[in-house]
Amino acid sequence: MEHTQIRAKLNASTVTQFILLRFYEIPNLQGFLFGMFLIIYLIILIGNSFITVITRIDPALQKPMYFFLANFSTLEVCYVSVTLPRILFNIATQGRHISVLSCGMPTYFYLMLGVTECFLLAVMSYDRYVAICNPLPYPLVMNPTKWTQLAAGSWLGGIPVQIVQTCQIFSLHFCNSNQIEHFFCDLLPILKLACGDTSMHELAVYLVAILFAVVPFIMRNASYSKIIATILRLPTATGQTKAFSTCSSHLLVVFLFFGSASVTYSRLKSTHFPGTDKDFSLFYTIVTPMFNSLIYSFRNNDVIGALRKLLCRKQWQHVCSKV
Template sequence: MEYAEISAEDNASTVRQFVLLGFSDLPNLQGFLFGMFSIVYLIILIGNSFIIVITRIDPALQKPMYFFLANFSSLEICYVSVTLPRILYNIGTQNRNISKLACATQTCFFLMLGATECFLLAVMSYDRYVAICNPLHYPLVMNPTKCTQLAAGSWLGGIPVQIGQTCQIFSLHFCSSYQINHFFCDLPPILKLACGDTSINELSVFLVAILFAAVPFMLILASYTKIIATILRLPTATGRAKAFSTCSSHLLVVFLFFGSATVTYLRPKSTHSPGTDKLLSLLYTIVTPMFNPLIYSLRNKDVIAALRKLLLRK
């Protein structure tokens, strides 16, 4: 296994590369892990691409809900592509070195796309809120221009802050330990390598997590509180079931993503353990994007109907 050679006399400012330990503590499972992650990556690419294509070509899916779903599937492909190809490269070559610049770049894109996911999930909950609580105003409120603006804001909103946070973290001095006990360059394990007092940086990470994760999550909860109250007032059980079915898939994805991400980023550095961090990170970086197409397609009658029409046409 090739590791970076950094001499003892090198000080923190001369560190040029790190080592992503990843799953090196499982030497007998490297082949299995490579095969498993390859299959997972293909499932994510194919499943989310299918949703993008089917929402574009089927006239019945030309609605704001599916416009945001296509954006979300595009995001999932980008999001997982920041981490999984690097994991496959590290396992396949057993070369776990990563330059400081490449590590910072990976961290920056991961944070920006993570912020986009939080915003998009909040926008999708707002779309469901308007559709169920104000159905008569839905075409007016969620017009094409408004949808495009909301999607663009979700994609671009986190870029300045996350670039700033990445620059702040990677301008720290790093101690003699340069091994990142994780499978990608995430903030908690990188902060563990920093010398001296990092309490200000931890506070910065906490505040950004509050801004980009906790606030959207609270908005989602507020939306669903009103949505559920409206659904419960519907006169028929059929109407209640239909209204809830349009929201349940999104709600499941929300809890999968926010649950694991919040525990990771809102804990103090002293309580982080490599095993727990890796497990939680797998949930929101790989498992959730893999299950999203299944959750949205198998639980959505419109998507199933569009799939049937596509297959019959073929």
């Protein structure tokens, strides 16, 4: 028995580097992929930075809804910066190797920011619920102190759990291979390389996904069910249209993010398909943050109005006349 255990430990090679395989199977498209990802990254940076700045400087946007939107836009920049620069670097240099530490640190921040996004989207739905369903006490309930507390809780809520989970996953022995069938270090592809029985770690990933993704998603659905019921009871079509317009952008963002993320993290290693998971991960990691800034910019009249006021300053009069 002891001999078998010792032999198993010897066979479990100490992996010091991983190899990222995604995108290298199409060598003829490396230049196209680099240009496409660079353009997407610039769109995300410029679009979300614009929303953050304009919600800070425009007095008309000093409201809870836009305070949370500024936090969300900042989060999107941080979220995509964990993965995209590394992807661009790897494509440019054709470097596929990544150390365990360089793999583990981005994984932690990626997971932590993902939890923050789940919480922040829930907070934004709560804000819309109070504003539409309880408009009279809204200024008292959503005061500046409450804004700050909810935002801080969203940013800090996932830190301890993700520290523990990331350390547990990367402390495993990896003997199956050191090749990750993905474009970044994600938990499920990493677990696939681990030696022995990883069912408890898979279960932990599953439970964390339920706690930080599925439960907030259900809470958001409950909030918006009440919001929709309240809107439908409004006496005028104009009031209904205005109320729906304040929620439609947020609802679209919620379903874009959770529709892909929940599918990936609600499945265990034994039931997931690498190709499908990579497609879903690419969508909610890169594509969704790009759409979010466009959705919130072009589907929000207050943001468009703030843009017009910014352009209508004296030095931009010639632009303003054409807007």
